[in-house]
Amino acid sequence: MSTDDESFHPLGQEWETELEGMLDETEYDSDLGMQMAQDAMRVTKGELSEAEFHEKYHDDVMDEFGVDDRPTEAAYEQSQEESSGAMGRMLSAFDGDGDESRRDVMKKMGVGAAAVGLGAWGTVDDSQPSLGISQEGDNDEGDGDFQWGMAIDLERCDGCLSCVEACAEENNLDQGVNWMYVLEYDEPREGTPENSRNRLVRPCQHCTDAPCEKVCPTTARHTRDSDGLVLTDYDVCIGCRYCQVACPYGVNYFQWDEPDITTDEIAEQADDMGMGGDHMVDERDRWVDSRAPRGTMSKCTMCPTRQDAGMGDDRVGTTACQEACPPDAINFGNMRDDTSDPQVYASNPSRGRTLSLLSVGDEFTESLEEDLDGEDDDLESVLDATSLDEDTLGLLLAIEITAETEMAAGDGTIAGYEEDVQNALEVLSDHGLDLESEEVLSELGLADAPGETELDDEDENGDDENGEEEENGEEDEEEDEDEFDGPDVDAAQNLLEAFAGVPSSNFRLLEDMGTNPNVVYLGNEPGPNAEQREPTGSGVAYENISYQRADGDRVQLVDNRKDVLDEKTVGDTGLNLGGW
Numbered sequence: 001m002s003t004d005d006e007s008f009h010p011l012g013q014e015w016e017t018e019l020e021g022m023l024d025e026t027e028y029d030s031d032l033g034m035q036m037a038q039d040a041m042r043v044t045k046g047e048l049s050e051a052e053f054h055e056k057y058h059d060d061v062m063d064e065f066g067v068d069d070r071p072t073e074a075a076y077e078q079s080q081e082e083s084s085g086a087m088g089r090m091l092s093a094f095d096g097d098g099d100e101s102r103r104d105v106m107k108k109m110g111v112g113a114a115a116v117g118l119g120a121w122g123t124v125d126d127s128q129p130s131l132g133i134s135q136e137g138d139n140d141e142g143d144g145d146f147q148w149g150m151a152i153d154l155e156r157c158d159g160c161l162s163c164v165e166a167c168a169e170e171n172n173l174d175q176g177v178n179w180m181y182v183l184e185y186d187e188p189r190e191g192t193p194e195n196s197r198n199r200l201v202r203p204c205q206h207c208t209d210a211p212c213e214k215v216c217p218t219t220a221r222h223t224r225d226s227d228g229l230v231l232t233d234y235d236v237c238i239g240c241r242y243c244q245v246a247c248p249y250g251v252n253y254f255q256w257d258e259p260d261i262t263t264d265e266i267a268e269q270a271d272d273m274g275m276g277g278d279h280m281v282d283e284r285d286r287w288v289d290s291r292a293p294r295g296t297m298s299k300c301t302m303c304p305t306r307q308d309a310g311m312g313d314d315r316v317g318t319t320a321c322q323e324a325c326p327p328d329a330i331n332f333g334n335m336r337d338d339t340s341d342p343q344v345y346a347s348n349p350s351r352g353r354t355l356s357l358l359s360v361g362d363e364f365t366e367s368l369e370e371d372l373d374g375e376d377d378d379l380e381s382v383l384d385a386t387s388l389d390e391d392t393l394g395l396l397l398a399i400e401i402t403a404e405t406e407m408a409a410g411d412g413t414i415a416g417y418e419e420d421v422q423n424a425l426e427v428l429s430d431h432g433l434d435l436e437s438e439e440v441l442s443e444l445g446l447a448d449a450p451g452e453t454e455l456d457d458e459d460e461n462g463d464d465e466n467g468e469e470e471e472n473g474e475e476d477e478e479e480d481e482d483e484f485d486g487p488d489v490d491a492a493q494n495l496l497e498a499f500a501g502v503p504s505s506n507f508r509l510l511e512d513m514g515t516n517p518n519v520v521y522l523g524n525e526p527g528p529n530a531e532q533r534e535p536t537g538s539g540v541a542y543e544n545i546s547y548q549r550a551d552g553d554r555v556q557l558v559d560n561r562k563d564v565l566d567e568k569t570v571g572d573t574g575l576n577l578g579g580w
Contacts, residue, residue: 041246153331170320221297358399367387
């Protein structure tokens with residue numbers, strides 16, 4: 001561990017001290033955990049290679065755990081092959097014995113048997129690929145073209161906590177285990193009103209290069225090759241909590257006691273929803289979803305049950321938090337697809353906000369068809385006959401005009417809104433209103449009015465650059481009008497920005513650390529002096545929200561895990577957000 005006064009952890013010295021005290025409560029080596037976490041962050045920053053990291057701690061990890069299955073093993077072996085021409089030493093500590101699970105083998109070796117989760121669901125996939133190492137051919141979908149992630153518009157977040165409630169309810173979380181977390185912070189700076197509300201929505205960032213995975217000795221914390229989700233296999237987790245120390249974002253929770261909800265109750269709930277037992281095991285039969293068993297780590301999963309179609313095809317590409325967010329501040333999808341919801345939203349937030357705020361739906365389209373029946377097809381008649389006004393129609397057309405990519409396939413929120421807008425505009429076009437005409441576009445402020453465009457090399461009096469009057473001015477004006485080349489994209493964008501605003505920033509948390517987080521934020525970027533605000537009963541008020549678990553009980557949300565477990569785990573209090 002660093003002996004410098006400055007903390008190695010981005011969340012500050014107080015957080016680091018709490019983490020060290022937390023490790024002291026386990027049966028594992030606290031100093032080793034702190035040192036590995038510090039160096040894992042050095043690896044993501046490019047200051048230490050994965051091969052060097054693996055070699056540096058291999059002997060200590062073997063002595064402490066009896067096994068070293070960290071994903072950095074592949075990098076170490078490759079470096080040995082390249083340097084010596086040999087195959088490199090094999091660091092695999094054991095092979096499975098028949099039908100025995102890895103957890104059972106670890107028990108025989110005396111590796112944290114008392115802290116191992118009591119999982120009875122699923123089997124362990126020993127061939128799970130490692131994060132950050134090229135795994136060609138490991139998975140038909142593992143070609144780097146898919147990565148689940150989010151775009152979160154912090155300026156749209158109203159602090160209602162619907163996302164936290166939905167996550168806790170769907171995953172049957174114990175009180176205080178907030179996989180999704182919304183915090184408020186103060187940022188002293190000139191011109192900031194005292195009652196201003198800066199909010200940060202914090203799920204797991206599902207980093208492409210996650211430090212938490214690098215320190216896990218058992219492959220419990222791993223990245224799913226098919227879609228980049230960073231998950232915890234509860235059957236393999238031994239509860240050493242090294243991942244909690246190595247996470248720069250503070251998203252991990254340790255399950256001290258038996259969970260309030262049994263696996264039987266989760267399975268019964270899943271049956272009622274048509275899922276069977278799949279709300280716990282994923283498509284690989286690894287137990288990575290729903291609440292954690294005793295003695296293991298848990299965090300936001302980005303809903304693998306949904307992504308594996310365990311809740312139906314219509315919920316693939318959704319999460320519980322995204323689905324529950326009233327202002328559509330959370331957009332979920334494939335971060336490597338330019339047509340996905342988060343990428344479309346982040347590329348033009350004003351447009352995404354407008355789509356959400358208008359939220360044109362089937363009922364609106366149907367009412368347009370009814371209202372227009374038998375009416376004239378000019379703009380004035382259409383506006384008089386329907387609930388449309390010039391401003392709304394202008395925004396609908398601006399959305400269409402500023403589309404940069406083809407609409408994403410599937411049932412994404414933004415994609416759905418775009419389809420609704422297209423359907424509404426199609427009704428107007430089918431009625432006979434020419435939405436591409438210069439007359440209509442200019443009336444809506446999306447093109448210059450006919451005759452406003454100046455003639456080339458002429459002043460407003462019709463004289464050419466030498467002051468000589470054109471003989472055929474009228475004829476030239478007609479030619480100029482014939483050159484109308486469609487809507488003004490800049491005018492359309494200005495219309496969207498005037499209506500929905502422009503976020504003050506676009507950022508990823510701790511991007512300079514090299515973790516490659518897969519959550520992009522819009523607006524409200526915390527500065528170097530940001531400090532979490534203590535709950536005051538206003539704004540984000542956890543005490544006003546409750547959620548229902550599988551046993552039927554309603555449980556009040558709690559802002560601080562310590563309030564529930566009496567200092568047994570690190571809660572989300574007093575974060576110094578200066579590094580964010």
